[in-house]
Amino acid sequence: MARRSSRRRSSGGGAHSQTAPRKIDARRVRLPMRFFLPAALLLAMTAMLLLRGYVHSEILADYRVRPEAATDKVPEEILDGGPVIDTRNGKATTLSVPRHKLVLTFDDGPDPTWTPKVLDVMKKHHAHGVFFITGTMASQYPDLVRRIVAEGHEIGLHTFNHPDLSYKSHSGIDWQLSQNQLALEGAAGIRTSLFRPPYSSFADAMDDKSWPVTRYIGSRGYLTVVNNTDSEDWQKPGVDQIIKNATPKNGEGAIVLMHDSGGDRHQTVQALDRFLPELQAEGYRFENLTAALGAPSAHTPVGGTELWKGRAWIFLVQASDGITGAMVVCLAVVGFLVFARFALMLLLSGRHARRVRRKGFRWGPDGPITEPVTVLVPAYNEAKCIENTVRSLVASDHPIEVLVIDDGSSDGTARIVEDLDLPGVRVVRQLNAGKPAALNRGLANARYDIIVMMDGDTVFEPSTVRELVQPFADPKVGAVAGNAKVGNKDSMIGAWQHIEYVMGFNLDRRMYDLLGCMPTIPGAVGAFRRSALERVGGMSDDTLAEDTDVTMALHRDGWRVVYAENARAWTEAPESVQQLWSQRYRWSYGTMQAIWKHRGAVLDKGPSGRFGRVGLPFVSLFMVVAPLLAPLIDIFLLYGVLFGPTQKTILAWLGVLGIQAVCAAYAFRLDREKTRHLISLPLQQLLYRQLMYVVLLRSWATALTGGRLRWQKLRRTGVVEAPGVIPQQRAGERGGSDSGNYSGSGAGSERRPVG
CATH class of the missing domain: 3.20.20.370 (Glycoside hydrolase/deacetylase)
Incomplete structure (x- = not known):
């Protein structure tokens, strides 16, 4: 399952290959293949449920009984x-x-x-x-x-x-x-x-x-x-x-x-x-x-x-009974997993917040960390975003050097950074080799022992680097996960992802931190001890989720991986369904590859085996199995609404939604976020979640059939800025770019910061 892609990969998830546009026959409308298996599976499950409902007299049953009538016409x-x-x-x-x-x-x-x-x-x-x-x-x-x-x-x-x-x-x-x-x-x-x-x-x-x-x-x-x-x-x-x-x-x-x-x-x-x-x-x-x-x-x-x-x-009737019986069991399993996860997140995230925020808390005996660090920014065709990214780093209140590794960009990304002529910023150019190769190239050129990694479409707050590196005061810490946040959250899709980031990703990270089995250092904001990276062989291109892969490798090598909630980074989330599909498809498939690659962790012994005993099963259950079975909730919801008991079904769904709303509100409170975006939570559960189901089903299909997934470049607008960073004059406005495709980062001084 953990295989190398036959196509070259871009840093940040971009596909570099150029293909001729295909002719579209307007007379024929076909269901994209990526939707075929999920649609077929959903249709089959629905058909089995409807058949069972018909056979068990839940559908099309008529319970009317006519009263006695006259007998004039009866011989x-x-x-x-x-x-x-x-x-x-x-x-x-x-x-x-x-x-x-x-x-x-x-x-x-x-x-x-x-x-x-x-x-x-x-x-x-x-x-x-x-x-x-x-x-x-x-x-x-x-x-x-x-x-x-x-x-x-x-x-x-x-x-x-x-x-x-x-x-x-x-x-x-x-x-x-x-x-x-x-x-x-x-x-x-x-x-x-x-x-x-x-x-x-x-x-x-x-x-x-x-x-x-x-x-x-x-x-x-x-x-x-x-x-x-x-x-x-x-x-x-x-x-x-x-x-x-x-x-x-x-x-x-x-x-x-x-x-x-x-x-x-x-x-x-x-x-x-x-x-x-x-x-x-x-x-x-x-x-x-x-x-x-x-x-x-x-x-x-x-x-x-x-x-x-x-x-x-x-x-067919026997099959429908068997399948729907299994669906009910799976629904019970999903319900148990969902509520268990909610309970764990609420309990452990609260403990995590109290521990980190209590007076006098220090990450380790060697704190505070004041030594300079190297920030690696792998970039491929990030002309619209790179200036905001680099300027946010230069505004950092912690001493840093910035290495922008241009991974064969064709839009003048490297020239834009060079024309900024900012102190402490270097550009390393290489032929396109993919994000892991770009990060390893940056690691080889870094001057310092602590390495911060970020995406080319992300911006940091002035305190982000300082907050991110403090856990390295503990010599057992090998990596630190930061707090990735959605910057473009004013659209409906952006708001839904904002809820997902705050409620799902960050509450999860608090939970995993206390359990000592953090599964992923996000590519948008993460830090590593250089010696830890070198011991596990640097960034691997065995999977499409190199961040999850290296995190699991660090656990297995005996390093602690922790979460720094105040190390905030603002990233540009996909703004179209197509781009969101591409990103999440890569994430979910890459996570499956990483789980398969590190499946041997369940047999690891000693302190390093904790991830295999706790983390790997948790990730498999909560990130792969439970989301795969979660559509059953919606299928039974629709069935109950249409065929009864309608009132009880709606009340049960509202009860689950209420629990999710409580968890989301608590997560927003911990992250000090405004709760106005939670107004879209019901729609997120009805619409956005369905897309995530289809993505996961498609990822399973790709994994089980041995398919290969190519990387795709997401379109960026460059509208995301970090709160607290004063926008500077752009290189594009000075006319310093040599790229005909570069049209500016979209972060003018008259624009208010997002978030």
């Missing part, structure tokens, strides 16, 4: 007839079960708890019956359907999700029947001609609303089976009452209504265990409906396309 022979109604040939006839024969029928199953118990009792007493199954339950428990058939019972349809069919059109009824049959075909490889309408009762309860449904059902080839003996087991009246209700009078035959699903059926099971032997002793036989009527079997085997369609349906 008398139906009202006075038997419980089996046949309208298949356009004629309405009824059938009754012969004397001393009972047909036990069970509705609403199969149920994973009660159907097996019912089947066990039926098998124990050598009885058979009819199970009227719903498509939703059969789809979820196909093994029980197969057992019902294998043990000699009959199957009847009870619709797919139990609606009152009098509310349905003919197409709606057909859909309920076909979906019910599809589930049966997939589960047991058969079709059935028996049907029982939901909410049905005796034949004399047929009315002008249910009768047209019964006629239509017959025209589709089904026998409608109601009942003439209701055990009323659904009311749980007690075992004795169930047996009394189910017992016919004077040896008459009957179709007995019971239930094997829809709630607690232990009374039904207990009643059956007594009812069956008692009535068998009286000469009753418990048979399937067709056997009791002396008719052909209701079951018809299916094969070919119909069988495979049914099996495909069962497979």
Whole structure:
């Protein structure tokens, strides 16, 4: 995973290669490949969730029950007839079960708890019956359907999700029947001609609303089976009452209504265990409906396309249950990780702030650090920003030398710095070799033992260098992370990144500092002990996150890495979605490379093994795994809003948002930032976070497929200035640049500082 890119890299993340512009076919709009995998994965998860919701009657379920209506249009022979109604040939006839024969029928199953118990009792007493199954339950428990058939019972349809069919059109009824049959075909490889309408009762309860449904059902080839003996087991009246209700009078035959699903059926099971032997002793036989009527079997085997369609349906339903079950587990994991991270950040960042700010605090025995330091500024085509950067350094209240390493710029970056003719500023030119090479070149030319590194689009406050180097008073400290802040935060995207920097990055750094496992020295503001860098081989180009890579290497070499909150640097964050994508894609992929490269740290022993035991797992969980699973929160949020429980879902989301707002407000307070930007936090959670998800998914895809990511140059405007630095006259205004592309840094003396 930690591989060298086949393309040259720029310092600061710029791509130097020039490619001819591609012709764009305006007639064809294609989804960029970087969005294809995340979109496909999101669509698949959503489809599985919707399928599960449909099968579990959370979506498209209709729970209306029509009140009784008149019976003017129902033929008398139906009202006075038997419980089996046949309208298949356009004629309405009824059938009754012969004397001393009972047909036990069970509705609403199969149920994973009660159907097996019912089947066990039926098998124990050598009885058979009819199970009227719903498509939703059969789809979820196909093994029980197969057992019902294998043990000699009959199957009847009870619709797919139990609606009152009098509310349905003919197409709606057909859909309920076909979906019910599809589930049966997939589960047991058969079709059935028996049907029982939901909410049905005796034949004399047929009315002008249910009768047209019964006629239509017959025209589709089904026998409608109601009942003439209701055990009323659904009311749980007690075992004795169930047996009394189910017992016919004077040896008459009957179709007995019971239930094997829809709630607690232990009374039904207990009643059956007594009812069956008692009535068998009286000469009753418990048979399937067709056997009791002396008719052909209701079951018809299916094969070919119909069988495979049914099996495909069962497979998809089982997969949706498995996948959504795993999604729920992952959601619980994400929730635990998110809240654990919040708790750790709040607890440890508060302790960190109190420790650093308490009166008399000193970084180490050799403090304060007053010796000069070298500041390395790798630059590639930073004409718009470099003057602001260098002038902010010259205004430093700590003695420094500045080395600007021009990494093959083509816009006159080096000439701009030279024309400034500022004291203590040197320019080192090299052919384009990438940011790590530029930093190593600067390290070789540095005069001093403490090395500060920054990006060419960043500006320092006068006190930044001084604050940044004070921790080196502790001889065990090998590197120091500064406080990177967004300078261009007045746009919506800038404000969202500002929240991310203050709440995410800086609270994290406080936490990692106390845990002793800081994962990254930011490229925008960091300092290193020269001897520490030399011991780990300098800046490596093995990954696209050289700052994370070298930080992990320092930990493994036994050095402490700490955070200096008052060493503030103001950087220009990307202002377009495309540039933000490019930057975060490189960051996330580079972080994965660094984690993979240093995976052996988990086996390191001694003090240097702390990072492997604590830091590497934390970084992997909080920066790679948790963000990858976090879209589940939004998927379930959308599902809950659309399909219920809407109010509870919204309240839960608002609760999580409230916790995030508390953490963000606390982080802003610690960083002494104004909280007005937090007004955009809800939108950040709904919109900005989604982009970060897609970036991470794309990074995973690149890593797993062995893809190579090229560096891309971000466009800069040069509008960022550090508070406390008085803008000077620009070289561009003096006409000192030899670059035709240079148009000034955009930081005039009349402009107010950003931030």
